[in-house]
Amino acid sequence: MAFTLRSVKVPPNSASLEEARHRVFDFFRAACRSLPTVMEIYNLHDVATVSQLRSTVASEIRKNSHVTNPKVIDMLLFKAMEELGNIAEHAKQRHHIIGQYVVGRQGLVQDVGTKDQGISNFLKNFYNTNY
């Protein structure tokens, strides 16, 4: 843990939204550059391609596209850097990567979101678990 902390320096806050935006792009580029290595060390060739992973990274970033506060963006960026560091340092295992970035955060359930409109919390919970 200490190793990770040392390697990730907290950069100074972004002065403006523009700067934060730049940083996001920088991060995206850095992530894309590390993708071939990631494919290599986690042996992902048989489950994903670089472009798939790239679009996953992009969609992860897009998830937060509504954020406009530079401070929040900085925070998210920091977390993203940390995650990227962990992945690049092989601090994760293959199934983590597959579970989180190849199959998706929702697991194998792909059809969430659209159908659950307008149903009660009880039914939502019922579909998930008995408890």
Next chain:
Amino acid sequence: MLARLAANRLLEIRQLFRQPLSSRSFSTALNYHLDSPDNNPDLQWEFSDVNKEKAKEILSHYPSNYKQSAVIPLLDLAQQQHGGWLPVSAMNAVAKVIEVAPIRVYEVATFYSMFNRSKVGKYHLLVCGTTPCMIRGSREIEDALLKHLGVKRNEVTKDGLFSVGEMECMGCCVNAPMITVADYSNGSEGYTYNYYEDVTPKRVVEIVETLRRGEKLPPGTQNPQRIRCGPEGGNTTLLSEPKPPPCRDLDAC
């Protein structure tokens, strides 16, 4: 060294147990029943007509709601009728007569060593094995019997006439050693249970031979110089008239 010690010790232990296992056993060893052609619950068994009357008479000794009290005399009767032993069907018949579950009869029959649950000879010879008789040589007497008959304990001779068993004290210590002969040769009518006391290894063989010939011989002490349990060759003490008990002189006061 240690191994040899251990081996020796094991041998000792084994020897210690060989003896009790061979010599100490009850009249009928097993506490559970194993089906055999002559002893299984499917065989029919009933009291004979004469014994039915006797059973009725026995039952009349007890209150009608305590019929089960008659279990011992009835088992004894059944044993006499069946040639000295109780097959499981006989116990079932007794259970039916006294109206209890069969297991209650089995419990009693297994408790008392006088009830034989496997075949015995027509003359069942019981050697007293309790301390006074043993000191006076009951082991030799048993050995003589077994050797003469060529059987092991609780085994029946080939002709079905004799078997040898061991009993606990039968109260004849003063005439030790003694044997008992349970005579089942004539069914329950001619059943006798006689004590032969002051026996010697030679004398028991003679007794066996007399019985084999079908003759009767007087029970009691086999020492011709004793009368009942009196001392050999007549009394040596208490020869004078017994003194009257001391009484208080009533006139003196």
Next chain:
Amino acid sequence: MGLGMLASRVMRPTASKLPRNLLSHFHIRPIVSTPESSAAQAQPEPEPTPPPRAPVAGARVHFKNPDDAIEVFVDGYPVKIPKGMTVLQACEVAGVDIPRFCYHSRLSIAGNCRMCLVEVEKSPKPVASCAMPALPGMKIKTDTPVAKKAREGVMEFLLMNHPLDCPICDQGGECDLQDQSMAFGSDRGRFTEMKRSVVDKNLGPLVKTVMTRCIQCTRCVRFATEVAGVQDLGMLGRGSGEEIGTYVEKLMTSELSGNVIDICPVGALTSKPFAFKARNWELKGTETIDVTDAVGSNIRIDSRGPEVLRILPRLNEDINEEWISDKTRFFYDGLKRQRLNDPMIRGADGRFKAVSWRDALAVVAEVAHQTKPEEIVGIAGQLSDAESMMALKDFLNKMGSNNVWCEGNGVNTDADLRSGYLMNSGIAGLEKADVFLLVGTQPRVEAAMVNARIQKTVRATQAKVGYIGPAADFNYDHQHLGIGPQTLIEIAEGRHPFCSALLNAKNPAIIVGAGLFERKDKDAIFSAVETISKYAKVVRPDWNGFNVLLLNAAQAAALDLGLVPESGKSIESAKFVYLMGADDVNMEKVPVDAFVVYQGHHGDRGVYRANVILPAAAFSEKEGTYENTEGCVQQTLPAVPTVGDARDDWKIIRALSEVAGVRLPYDSLGAIRSRIKTVAPNLVHMDEREPATFSASLKPDFSHKMSLTAFGSTIENFYMTDSITRASKIMAQCSALLLKK
């Protein structure tokens, strides 16, 4: 037994170091000096009387007659007890737990283990407290050197022939001998001979025997004779050759045989299915109730992780005392077999295909909507809890149908009078009865615990039992009066010899089997029974001996909730059948084109005909309310998690109702219970019996003709009555033996 507590007291005699007990008034005392010795010291101040100790295991003193009270002194403390109590019971009231093996409060006194020796003043020898009646002014001393030495000596004798195989013994951890030898035994023995060994007996597929471990307490013999009513076991042989056995090769043919496992103080009789499965301290106990019959025996489910490992009885004086039937004890392996894991839909090829809940519910809701309301039928199974039955009824009513009932209750059941379908005298109340009339019921197979009560009563008071029905196996004296309604009519008209017994009885009890609910002439039979109860004064203000013995756990609650079908013929015209765990419905009556939904936990009979399967939780996995045959409301608690993708019954119906667009207004158990409260308020009062207000005059007189067909036996196979027991391997072994016999 509290022996662990006792053990700690003996092992650590200093009171100050001990942590305060849960009960604040429970004090642990070191050895007390007798009053005499304190008097001899001539202390100026009287010794302050220490606070009284709590009675052992909540032992209560019940004075039938205040004049009968006598006072004895236990370790110097005065206790008031009724006359006739034994010394051991007096000590229990005084809060002293006496070690014992052969003594059992529900069995006769044997007095053969000698472990309960105590010192009694002016008695030359230690006395066996279990067999000694307490006399007025008796001074009992339980922790004097004499008593301690006596126990130690007895323990040494008991351990002489007991094998040292605790590490491989299933009783380890809950063994009386183990606990008591820790507490009272010596730390070494002097026995150097060979230990005896005994041949193991075959007592069937339920009880495993290791007879070498037996200490001849004869509890099992007494249990078999007195409680189970089968005289199979006995004490054979004498002296060191003594052993427990059946003498002849015989299985213990009792439906209560599993209880010998509990009463055996050592590991001689242990559970065969549980053998070497787990240690008792690894298990999580969940106090719940049994649903295999309508008695609702109190049980404890011992589980480890997701697996039920064994079932033990809990003490409930009013229902099952401390026994349970073999079916209750050993059917648990059925909970692991034949389970339904996923929602499934039958495809065009006739095979089931696993689908998601979303799809399954959508299909069911769609079909339900396309069906005419009067063609919708819902049937609750015999293991259903009250909550799910309430939800089922509400759902079907919202769909516009009222064809909902519970299997076993028949089609034209009268659910208006609770007294018409409950055991009005209560199970414990049967002990007061002196004449029983069993009409079309065989309690031995229908409700083994009720049968045990009748057996107890017959044994204690020589109560008469008359029985009308097919020839059956009873374990007590009974008169077989007849096989069918003919005899019932004779009794009703006063022509039968048994009538005089009924008339002379102080508390006559009539027990009617719920199997008769299925008969067409049920009303006529019940009115005949009513006639009998009227002239025999079965129902009085102080005694209600009119009893209906139900068969299934769900029946009473279903009738309370009003799960009664609108018409008897609805199933023949049904197009949409919702089976909530119902397996005993005659599926041949259902039209071929009907859509059948089976919601349940086992792939049993109902599944063969089902179009959609909705997996539900079994009773061990859910919280549910059940009402037993005497109207006592009890609750199951989840012991293990649900299997696979299964859901609780009521949740499935609640979810389905929402998908179908008729959303039920409850989202939680609490909410559904408040809905139940509006329908049947007695169902929310746990562990209470709401007495049925009886009013015979309300019942209209039926003039239906009684058909003269004989009563049938309702339960063919005691061991296989519902979907769980039918899936159980152990029950299959038992019923194989039953059929062979």
